[in-house]
Amino acid sequence: MFYLGKVADTVTDFVLPIAHSEDLSLIDVEFLKEGSDWVLRIFLENKDGDLTIEECEKVSRALSLILDEEDPIDKSYILEVSSPGLERPLKTEEDFERFKGELIAVKTFKKINGQKEFVGTLKNFEKEKIILNLKNEEEITIDYSLVARANLTFEI
The missing domain is CATH 2.30.30.100 (SH3 type barrels.)
Incomplete structure (x- = not known):
């Protein structure tokens, strides 16, 4: 059975070491359906609070390789890596x-x-x-x- 929370947990395990290696903090992982598309969103921030496009691209490329190899998601989806924005979630x-x-x-x-x-x-x-x-x-x-x-x- 396909379980949304399990996908987010699994992806979190994959992205945490990548984020830490780039000196970034993982804020959240979301996997949800928007219209007819499934979207996997990774929210990151750096210590300065000004996450760059280059940092997002690095994490996206590294995570894509792992996701392609491990194949934990049984649906096609769009991967988005970004900062959490002005309405950043508070989780910890x-x-x-x-x-x-x-x-x-x-x-x-x-x-x-x-x-x-x-x-x-x-x-x-x-x-x-x-x-x-x-x-x-x-x-x-x-x-x-x-x-x-x-x-x-x-x-x-």
Whole structure:
């Protein structure tokens, strides 16, 4: 059976050593269907925060060779390697530590105070809890186990 999470996990195992050899951090791996196409997306960043096209191409070429050899995906797909962009996902404790003071969006699996989506300034991440200062100056604490998605965001 074809399992999307297994593909992402397998590809993560392949891309991590490549990323580390290029002194890059792996942010996320997504495998999803968009229209009639399957897309495998690899999100990377470097220490300076300005990932270059050349860095993306190097990782893409090296990963393509491994994927062609190992053939872990039983569908045809498009491989994309890029930076995570302005709305970078926050996945690890290190991400939350690094982006304290930044505006983030959090979506939860279940409602908290009647809602599932929150936007606020990341005050802290401690003991598996995200502490946000919301726009109305209210502070909310969200248990990390309830988080479906968290990412940087911006105001227009």
